Amino acid sequence: MTGTGKEFHPKSNGLYGIGVLAILALAALPLLVRNEFYLDLLVMIFFWATLAGAWNLLGGFAGQISLGHTAYFGIGAYASTLLYLNFSLSPWIGLLAGAALSVLVAVFVGYPCFRLSSHFFALATIAFAEVLRLLAAYWRGLTKGGLGLLTPFKTGIGYFMFDNKQAYAYIALAFMLLMIFVSRAIKRSRFGFYLISLREDQDGAESLGVDTHRCKMVALIISVSFTSAMGTFYSQYFQFIDPEICFSISLSIQLPLLSIIGGLGTVLGPVVGAFLLTPIDVLLRGWLGGIFAGLNLIVYGTILIVAVMYFPIGVGGWFKIKWERWLKDWMGSPAISLKMDNAVTSLPPLRGPEESKTNGQVLFEVRSLEKHFGGLQAVHNLSFQIKRGEIVGLIGPNGAGKTTIFNLISGFYSADGGEMEFHGQRITGLAPPHKLCRKGIGRTFQIVKPFNNMSVLENIMVGVFCLLKDPRKSRIEALRIINFAGLSKHQFSPASSLTIADRKRLELARALATKPDLLLLDEVVAGLTPRETKELMSIIQSISAQGITILMIEHVMKAVMALSGRIIVIHHGEKIAEGTPAEVGENKAVIDAYLGKGFRRGK
Amino acid sequence: MLQLVVNGLLLGGIYALISIGLTLIFGVLEIINFAHGEFLMLSMYAAFWLFQLYGVDPYLSILVILPAFFVIGLAIQRITIQPVLNSPPLNQIFTTIGLSIILQNVALFFFKADYRTVKTSYSDLGLNLVGLIISFPRLIAFILAMGIIAALLIYLKSTYTGMAIRALAQERRASMLMGIDVYKTYRIAFGIGIACVGAAGSILMPIYFVFPTVGSLFVLIAFVVVILGGYNSLIGSLIGGLIIGVIEGFSGFFISPHLKEAVYFVIFIFILLFKPTGLFGRR
Numbered sequence: 001m002t003g004t005g006k007e008f009h010p011k012s013n014g015l016y017g018i019g020v021l022a023i024l025a026l027a028a029l030p031l032l033v034r035n036e037f038y039l040d041l042l043v044m045i046f047f048w049a050t051l052a053g054a055w056n057l058l059g060g061f062a063g064q065i066s067l068g069h070t071a072y073f074g075i076g077a078y079a080s081t082l083l084y085l086n087f088s089l090s091p092w093i094g095l096l097a098g099a100a101l102s103v104l105v106a107v108f109v110g111y112p113c114f115r116l117s118s119h120f121f122a123l124a125t126i127a128f129a130e131v132l133r134l135l136a137a138y139w140r141g142l143t144k145g146g147l148g149l150l151t152p153f154k155t156g157i158g159y160f161m162f163d164n165k166q167a168y169a170y171i172a173l174a175f176m177l178l179m180i181f182v183s184r185a186i187k188r189s190r191f192g193f194y195l196i197s198l199r200e201d202q203d204g205a206e207s208l209g210v211d212t213h214r215c216k217m218v219a220l221i222i223s224v225s226f227t228s229a230m231g232t233f234y235s236q237y238f239q240f241i242d243p244e245i246c247f248s249i250s251l252s253i254q255l256p257l258l259s260i261i262g263g264l265g266t267v268l269g270p271v272v273g274a275f276l277l278t279p280i281d282v283l284l285r286g287w288l289g290g291i292f293a294g295l296n297l298i299v300y301g302t303i304l305i306v307a308v309m310y311f312p313i314g315v316g317g318w319f320k321i322k323w324e325r326w327l328k329d330w331m332g333s334p335a336i337s338l339k340m341d342n343a344v345t346s347l348p349p350l351r352g353p354e355e356s357k358t359n360g361q362v363l364f365e366v367r368s369l370e371k372h373f374g375g376l377q378a379v380h381n382l383s384f385q386i387k388r389g390e391i392v393g394l395i396g397p398n399g400a401g402k403t404t405i406f407n408l409i410s411g412f413y414s415a416d417g418g419e420m421e422f423h424g425q426r427i428t429g430l431a432p433p434h435k436l437c438r439k440g441i442g443r444t445f446q447i448v449k450p451f452n453n454m455s456v457l458e459n460i461m462v463g464v465f466c467l468l469k470d471p472r473k474s475r476i477e478a479l480r481i482i483n484f485a486g487l488s489k490h491q492f493s494p495a496s497s498l499t500i501a502d503r504k505r506l507e508l509a510r511a512l513a514t515k516p517d518l519l520l521l522d523e524v525v526a527g528l529t530p531r532e533t534k535e536l537m538s539i540i541q542s543i544s545a546q547g548i549t550i551l552m553i554e555h556v557m558k559a560v561m562a563l564s565g566r567i568i569v570i571h572h573g574e575k576i577a578e579g580t581p582a583e584v585g586e587n588k589a590v591i592d593a594y595l596g597k598g599f600r601r602g603k
Numbered sequence: 604m605l606q607l608v609v610n611g612l613l614l615g616g617i618y619a620l621i622s623i624g625l626t627l628i629f630g631v632l633e634i635i636n637f638a639h640g641e642f643l644m645l646s647m648y649a650a651f652w653l654f655q656l657y658g659v660d661p662y663l664s665i666l667v668i669l670p671a672f673f674v675i676g677l678a679i680q681r682i683t684i685q686p687v688l689n690s691p692p693l694n695q696i697f698t699t700i701g702l703s704i705i706l707q708n709v710a711l712f713f714f715k716a717d718y719r720t721v722k723t724s725y726s727d728l729g730l731n732l733v734g735l736i737i738s739f740p741r742l743i744a745f746i747l748a749m750g751i752i753a754a755l756l757i758y759l760k761s762t763y764t765g766m767a768i769r770a771l772a773q774e775r776r777a778s779m780l781m782g783i784d785v786y787k788t789y790r791i792a793f794g795i796g797i798a799c800v801g802a803a804g805s806i807l808m809p810i811y812f813v814f815p816t817v818g819s820l821f822v823l824i825a826f827v828v829v830i831l832g833g834y835n836s837l838i839g840s841l842i843g844g845l846i847i848g849v850i851e852g853f854s855g856f857f858i859s860p861h862l863k864e865a866v867y868f869v870i871f872i873f874i875l876l877f878k879p880t881g882l883f884g885r886r
Contacts, residue, residue, distance in 0.1 A: 065693050065696065067696075113875075115876075116876075120830075120879060123830070124871075128868075130823070131869065134868070138865075260697065295712055297707070298704075298709060302701070304697060304704065309690075309698065
């Protein structure tokens with residue numbers, strides 16, 4: 001998802017046509033190819049493409065790098081084979097049973113492992129796969145250990161064994177096409193957006209209402225099911241499995257390799273990788289491996305290192321960029337025309353008319369809030385109220401605890417004492433953060449967290465998806481918000497290419513997209529030029545005029561004093577003053593702690 | 604019983620030396636060196652060939668191997684690691700995995716898959732101390748390993764480069780601002796890490812055997828040690844190594860020699876899940 005919405009292109013029908021042709025061509029191949037060796041190669045290409053595609057769902061889309069996927073391959077292979085050998089259960093049913101077992105195991109293992117950061121997650125997955133390998137090798141009573149399991153050949157569709165390779169090729173092709181179809185469907189759906197957003201920035205995603213844990217689990221389940229199915233396929237194709245084959249770390253490594261070389265996180269990347277590397281691997285082994293043991297792997301390892309160093313987006317990624325550039329040059333700009341309007345226009349209706357009438361009522365209340373980190377008391381006995389429709393400023397010296405308060409309100413930290421109520425409902429202890437977003441609390445972060453590899457439009461869509469499920473409708477809504485925030489010029493640009501001012505706008509727009517009742521702005525004008533600050537301030541005023549309540553942390557006094565109706569001053573985690581900007585500006589305690597004597601004179 | 608403990612400790616010293624290199628690399632460069640085991644393997648071969656061709660005792664060849672591997676580490680870092688220091692974790696992981704594949708197969712290509720051992724005059728010598736039989740080679744191995752580790756710890760505490768390494772492990776940007784040549788320091792840290800594992804290889808040679816994939820076995824142990832001890836604590840690697848050595852002895856005796864590996868992995872997974880910072884790690 002680097003910056004273009006394919007659906008906008010007027011020639012998208014042409015692309016569908018190419019896709020259909022490609023599928024037909026692939027379908028014809030197994031019939032046309034007569035040579036046993038090449039037919040086998042074809043089967044293996046489809047096989048690897050499916051496996052790599054399955055891995056890519058978890059590793060490419062969701063960014064969870066598993067190096068232990070062979071565990072599920074092995075479970076699938078052993079489960080279906082054992083069920084067949086011991087109970088004469090058709091391997092087709094065995095495939096489903098194996099997948100179900102793999103899913104069960106994955107959920108049990110994945111659940112705690114997702115907490116780990118990437119390097120450790122990778123290590124944990126390796127360790128887990130190794131444990132299974134050892135189990136398979138030494139639990140001889142069940143698996144015959146190192147002897148492996150031999151499936152006696154019996155041709156028949158019920159037995160999932162055939163006397164010709166064509167049948168296997170079609171089955172593998174079917175799986176590959178299914179995998180591609182599923183990947184594509186996911187990528188365009190809300191779920192796909194959520195996966196990529198959590199890969200890019202998990203906290204940012206949570207703050208926009210993405211249930212990151214659930215999304216990871218769903219991706220894991222789909223990924224593992226396909227992997228397990230291919231394990232069953234392997235057993236039926238080769239009719240022999242053993243622990244070294246089924247729980248092999250080189251299989252675990254092969255899957256991400258194919259995805260990287262083809263293009264990580266793209267739909268066709270793993271397929272491209274499989275089409276490129278499988279023949280290379282087989283040929284290398286044939287030419288070099290026979291003569292000099294290990295030489296083929298030396299070349300292979302070198303390819304790996306070179307690919308990772310110099311082609312991080314992979315062959316598929318490289319092609320994608322060239323393709324998109326070509327499309328842009330030859331097909332012109334996207335079909336949907338947009339007003340390139342930088343002026344602040346009215347915000348799309350964010351809430352029903354009846355809600356604005358309740359201005360003045362208490363929207364959010366905090367009572368005796370406590371938070372400490374070890375011996376450090378970050379927030380102490382904090383109480384305040386925020387009424388609907390207000391703009392409240394939260395100021396204080398650095399380290400006073402302001403962002404900690406935001407983190408407590410938005411669910412990133414849990415309070416050690418006290419109560420918080422929103423809309424009269426108790427929200428203390430509500431976690432993870434996505435739940436608070438869904439209740440109506442939105443926030444920005446002090447250090448902005450854009451989803452770098454997604455376009456501005458896609459970033460905002462993630463926010464819109466909080467309330468709208470349909471991607472088409474969500475895109476339209478996102479466009480309106482982009483217009484309001486003055487980001488139309490950049491809507492298809494990747495977020496990583498924006499200036500800091502535009503990133504702040506993006507962060508704000510994204511949070512707005514979730515239609516919050518209470519918006520927490522954390523130093524949103526920090527680092528901006530005076531003109532940019534003024535522009536952002538008027539956007540904030542428009543937001544407030546639409547009925548959204550705002551609590552803002554700021555150090556830029558001009559902004560805070562001008563915008564806020566009321567200011568709360570925090571020092572060492574405690575409230576030391578509260579009142580109108582004028583009152584707070586005169587307050588001695590505030591001057592001593594924060595403003596400095598020059599403030600009064602300067603004002 | 605005590606015999607098991609002692610044997611375990613002696614072996615644990617070597618594990619500690621291997622792991623300390625890994626911890627140093629991970630702590631400073633924040634890269635998990637999946638190729639670490641392959642360097643062990645290469646140094647074992649180096650010790651083997653030095654003995655076979657020139658009759659150099661493996662314990663003496665440390666004097667050659669340690670500095671040689673330091674230089675090798677510098678080179679490898681410059682060629683393969685430095686370009687991906689700022690890349691996403693996946694790319695870094697794959698760089699070292701690729702390196703591991705290459706090294707394993709280079710060894711396979713040149714040295715073939717046969718197991719090789721070194722037999723010195725004292726290989727089978729056992730000492731009888733306080734009623735325990737202590738294998739002489741293992742004792743020497745332990746002493747050398749501890750010596751190198753001690754030297755390393757002193758180096759890190761007292762020299763400028765050592766402090767630079769420690770500073771870099773904690774905070775990259777501030778280190779740059781303090782005038783530390785970050786890239787050079789990365790290279791040196793990596794070099795030291797490889798030197799450690801190189802030394803471990805020549806110490807290990809008399810009491811084990813070498814074949815191209817021996818690295819995988821030891822690197823897994825090293826990972827467990829690093830995680831057990833705390834992924835950014837050198838002392839942790841030391842203590843962790845000794846503990847794992849003892850656990851290995853016990854599980855080999857009480858459970859089964861084959862399932863030793865399973866025990867490591869289970870420990871590994873448990874620590875990752877329940878106490879990722881290990882025994883001595885921070886953060």
